[in-house]
Structures are given as structure tokens and as C-alpha cells.
Amino acid sequence: MDNPKRILLIVGGGIAAYKSLELIRLLRRQGIGVRAVMTQSAAEFVTPLSLGVMSEDHVYGDMFDLKEEREIGHIQLSRQADLIVICPATANILAKMAAGIADDLAMTILLATDKPVLAVPAMNVRMWSHRATQRNLTMLRADDVQIMDPDEGEMACGEYGPGRLPEPPAIAERICTMLAHPFNAALTAPRAPAPHPSARADRLAAQPDFAEESPRPLYGKRVLVTAGPTHEAIDPVRYITNRSSGRQGFAIAQAAAEMGAAVTLVAGPVHLVTPPGVIRIDVESAREMAAEVEKALPADIAIMVAAVADYRAADIAPQKIKKKGAPPAPLSLKENPDILAGLAQHSRRPKLLIGFAAETENIIEYAREKLAKKGCDWIIANDVSGPKETNVMGGENNAFHIITAGGTESWPESSKEMIARKLMEKIADAITG
Ligand code: CTP
Numbered sequence: 001m002d003n004p005k006r007i008l009l010i011v012g013g014g015i016a017a018y019k020s021l022e023l024i025r026l027l028r029r030q031g032i033g034v035r036a037v038m039t040q041s042a043a044e045f046v047t048p049l050s051l052g053v054m055s056e057d058h059v060y061g062d063m064f065d066l067k068e069e070r071e072i073g074h075i076q077l078s079r080q081a082d083l084i085v086i087c088p089a090t091a092n093i094l095a096k097m098a099a100g101i102a103d104d105l106a107m108t109i110l111l112a113t114d115k116p117v118l119a120v121p122a123m124n125v126r127m128w129s130h131r132a133t134q135r136n137l138t139m140l141r142a143d144d145v146q147i148m149d150p151d152e153g154e155m156a157c158g159e160y161g162p163g164r165l166p167e168p169p170a171i172a173e174r175i176c177t178m179l180a181h182p183f184n185a186a187l188t189a190p191r192a193p194a195p196h197p198s199a200r201a202d203r204l205a206a207q208p209d210f211a212e213e214s215p216r217p218l219y220g221k222r223v224l225v226t227a228g229p230t231h232e233a234i235d236p237v238r239y240i241t242n243r244s245s246g247r248q249g250f251a252i253a254q255a256a257a258e259m260g261a262a263v264t265l266v267a268g269p270v271h272l273v274t275p276p277g278v279i280r281i282d283v284e285s286a287r288e289m290a291a292e293v294e295k296a297l298p299a300d301i302a303i304m305v306a307a308v309a310d311y312r313a314a315d316i317a318p319q320k321i322k323k324k325g326a327p328p329a330p331l332s333l334k335e336n337p338d339i340l341a342g343l344a345q346h347s348r349r350p351k352l353l354i355g356f357a358a359e360t361e362n363i364i365e366y367a368r369e370k371l372a373k374k375g376c377d378w379i380i381a382n383d384v385s386g387p388k389e390t391n392v393m394g395g396e397n398n399a400f401h402i403i404t405a406g407g408t409e410s411w412p413e414s415s416k417e418m419i420a421r422k423l424m425e426k427i428a429d430a431i432t433g
Contacts (some may be wrong), residue, residue: 005179006033008081008115010106011051013041016165017086021046023087024054026172029187033181037061037077039093039106058293060105074105078113083178086110088122088165091133094421097145098136118146120171125161125276128256148174152276159258165256183283213264216260217428223261224299225253226339227266230286234331235317242307243393247271248356249305251420253278256301259424264296270308286312286336293339301427302350304340304376307358307393312336344375352431354378358387358393367403379403380423402426 007027011020021162024034038061048059060077078084086093086106096103097119102111110117118141127133128150137147148171153163165171171190176183227249231239246267253265254275263278266289272278286308295301311333321328340355348389353376357367360383367381381401382392392398399413400423411418411419 003080004031005181006034006035006080006083007067007175008077008109009034009036009055010084010086010109011042011046011092011108012086012088012090012093013036013039013044014088014090014122014165015045017042017045019165020087021050021054023171024051025354026168026188027175028055028257030172030176030181030183030184032175034078035060035081037106037109039104041090047189048328062105068247074108075112078115079111081115081173083175084109084113084117085120085171085175086117087120088172090121091123092125092131094121094133094140096137098139098143103196115282116144116146116418118175119272120148120150120165120174121150122149122165123163125155125163129161129273129276146178159374170401186194188247208261212339216258217432218256218424219260221261221301221431222299223253223418224254224266224293224296224302225249225256225263225306226268226289226308226365227253228270228272229307229390230268230289230309230336231284232312232336233316234308234313235319235321237320239270240309240312243388243391244268244270244310245394247394247396248274248416248420249276249303250365251416252303252305252423254417254421255424256303256427258421259428261301264299266292266296268308285309286339290337290339290368293343297346297348297350299350301352301354301431302343303354303355303427306339306358308336308339310336339373340376341374352377352427354394354427355379358384359380363404364401364408367401368408371403371405378406400408 009020011017027034034055035057036055038048038051049060051059079239096107097110100111102108106208141147142340148166150162151166152162153164155158155164172188173183199227228246229241229244231241233239250272253263257263257275257277265280267280268289269284281292283292289306289308314332343349344353355376356373357379359366359381363381363383367379371379375432381403382398383392384391396415398416398419400411400419402409411422
């Protein structure tokens with residue numbers, strides 16, 4: 001080929017770094033030249049020797065290496081490439097790119113280049129879905145950086161969700177498209193043995209069980225969670241509801257999934273992202289929630305976090321209720337089915353059934369009464385008194401009082417995510433211990 005296309009591959013420090021070796025091999029088979037730059041932390045996962053063998057080129061790493069600077073500067077490295085690819089792009093690299101930080105050779109190249117840039121992120125699912133990472137990605141897209149979405153699946157750390165590096169053939173194809181270079185799928189045959197087995201990730205990659213399920217405390221358990229408020233229609237545009245945001249229930253569903261459970265989340269109307277790996281069923285009313293809970297059985301553990309409306313309009317007006325001069329007729333209400341109490345009596349009652357109690361006074365006393373009345377195993381009581389700005393309902397934090405037949409355990413206030421993890425650990429101990 002007269003003028004072969006060249007990429008500058010920046011290898012970030014992550015467990016997926018070993019896949020960059022396979023990517024280089026595939027790109028070179030497509031006739032694309034690859035020069036590699038590695039960050040300092042990448043060297044924890046792949047060796048410069050491995051990258052050098054695959055690219056048949058010097059591997060660049062330390063911008064303060066005078067010999068390297070004399071031979072070829074960072075501007076030169078980017079100038080000689082048609083495209084800069086960051087693979088794997090860690091959360092740290094993405095954050096530094098978004099902020100314009102140039103604290104090593106890789107970041108200096110990225111700040112100085114005028115070439116197109118493709119970032120191929122790979123990271124833990126929680127790092128991927130963190131608001132900071134998503135905010136950085138939005139900024140980078142606005143800066144014309146192309147982002148290849150990660151794959152979803154089981155991760156090296158044992159969690160499940162989006163964050164896995166896409167397979168090297170898919171990355172190679174994307175690079176070819178960006179370079180307007182023909183992609184020959186036939187040349188993406190299975191990889192040759194790893195060239196240098198000394199680095200940690202190289203060794204891990206060689207282990208056949210590397211990607212397999214790691215033992216997690218709730219693996220094989222079915223967990224059912226309800227979350228959010230319900231909307232009880234009055235007419236086609238009006239409804240009765242409450243201030244529940246659904247955040248606590250979603251955090252519990254997420255924590256259960258992270259601990260290996262198969263989670264079904266029956267959610268009232270909320271504006272929240274579905275936690276990775278969770279099956280979510282959206283409902284509006286209490287009666288719809290009751291029907292979906294029934295369908296989700298059997299479950300080993302049920303955690304009823306939803307703030308279900310106790311009452312609904314006795315009659316839903318088929319058309320919008322109009323002002324007619326005189327005050328409207330009083331709204332007559334009917335009681336909704338009690339989903340938690342129903343589950344306690346069910347022939348397929350979950351082994352561990354947990355209810356929530358939102359109280360504004362006499363918290364422990366009312367919650368203990370509720371434990372008996374509903375027939376569940378634990379009640380988690382929250383104090384929902386206080387002004388809207390600092391209220392548990394809709395807020396960031398929560399404090400739990402866990403009421404069981406054996407007594408009461410009170411946990412201090414912490415974020416809804418933290419307390420959800422602590423709760424799931426207690427549940428795992430109770431169910432498996
Ligand atoms: N719950 C339910 N179905 C309902 C009402 C409540 O499953 N129709 C569940 C909630 O999800 C929660 C628990 O019951 O786990 C407690 O709900 P709460 O509304 O606080 O209790 P109530 O029984 O409604 O008692 P009160 O309103 O008198 O406090």
C-alpha cells in the first residue's frame with residue numbers, strides 16, 4: 001500500500017490492557033501501522049516488551065525521558081498518526097482529558113493533537129455509571145472525541161454490567177471505519193498465543209477461568225424489590241401520590257445485583273436509571289404493582305421499599321374533571337390492596353420478607369406494630385418527619401431502624417447507596433448463615 005494508515009495507540013492502565021496486544025495484531029493484519037504509548041499504570045498490566053513485539057516499534061512511555069524527547073517529541077508522535085486511539089481508556093484518562101490535564105506523555109499528546117481521537121473505555125460498572133464519568137463523556141463528545149460504548153457483561157472484578165472493553169475485532173472495525181480503510185473480517189481469526197507471559201494481565205488472560213463467575217454471597221438467590229411511589233388516577237390528568245423518589249429501593253436493587261442476586265425491581269413512576277443487571281418492571285398504580293409482584297414470584301427475598309398509596313379514587317373520571325362554578329363533590333377513596341401483607345400470607349411467601357415503614361412520630365413503636373400487622377420478618381423504619389429539603393423522602397441520605405422479632409438495631413445516617421449495601425450484607429448473612 002502506497003501510504004499506509006497509522007494510528008497512535010495510547011494504552012491506559014486497566015485489567016483490559018492486555019487486549020491491546022490483540023488489537024495491535026488485528027490492526028497490523030489489516031495493514032494499519034501502530035505505534036504505542038503507554039501510561040505508567042498500563043505497565044502494571046502489560047509489559048512494554050509485549051507491546052513492542054506486537055507493534056514492531058519502540059514503545060513510548062515517559063515524556064521526561066530525554067533520549068525519547070530528543071529522538072521524537074510528543075508533537076511528532078501525534079503528527080505521524082492519522083488517528084489517536086485510547087484503549088483501554090480508563091475513568092482517570094477520560095477525566096483528565098475532559099479537564100485538559102497534561103501530566104504525562106499520553107495526556108500531553110491528547111491535549112496537543114489536532115488528529116481525530118477515539119476513546120475505548122473499559123472500567124468497573126460503577127465507575128462507568130458514576131455521574132462524574134458520564135459528565136466527562138458528555139464533555140468529550142462535545143469536544144468531538146469519539147467514544148466507543150463498552151460491552152455489557154460479567155467483569156474481571158465479579159460485577160455485571162456495562163464497562164467491559166469491546167472485543168478487539170469490533171474495535172479494529174471501528175478504527176478502520178474512522179480511517180476510511182477497508183475492513184477485512186476474514187483477517188480477524190483467533191489470536192496467536194500471548195507473546196510475553198510475564199506481566200500480570202498477560203498471565204490472567206492465559207487463565208481459562210479468568211472471566212468466570214466469582215463466588216458472591218447472593219449468587220443464585222432471587223430478590224424482589226418494590227420502589228418508588230404509586231400514582232392513583234383521579235381523572236386522565238390528575239392523580240394522588242407521595243414524595244418517594246425511588247432512590248432507596250433502586251440502591252437496594254443495585255446492591256443485591258452486585259452481590260450476585262437475580263433481581264426484579266417493580267418500580268412506580270420515578271426518574272431513575274435502571275441499575276445494571278436488574279430486571280425492571282415499571283408500573284403506575286398500587287394494583288398494577290400488586291399484579292407485577294405476583295408475577296415475579298417465586299423469590300427468596302422480597303424487600304418492599306415502595307411507598308404504595310394506601311388509597312385510590314373510588315371512581316376514576318373518564319374525562320378531565322371541569323370546574324363548574326360550585327365546589328366539586330368530595331373525592332371518595334377506596335383502600336388499595338396491601339401488597340406486603342398479601343405476600344406474607346401467600347402460598348409462595350418469600351423466605352425473608354422485609355417491609356419499610358415511613359413514620360413521622362413514635363417511629364419504633366409504630367414500626368413494631370406494623371411488623372405484627374403485616375406479618376413480615378423485618379420492618380425497616382425511617383423517620384420521614386422534617387422539612388422537605390432535608391427529608392429522607394426524596395433526599396440523599398437515610399437512617400435505618402431494623403425491627404425484627406428479636407429486637408431493634410439502629411444504623412446511623414449515611415447515603416442511600418451505602419446503607420443499601422450494608423442492608424444487603426445483613427440480608428446475605430441472614431439468608432445464608
Ligand atoms: N405496603 C404495601 N402495600 C400497600 C401499602 C404499603 O405493600 N398498599 C408496604 C410498603 O411497601 C412498606 C410497608 O407496606 O413496605 C409499610 O407501608 P406504610 O404505608 O408505611 O404502612 P401502612 O400499612 O400504610 O400504615 P400507615 O399508613 O398507617 O402508616
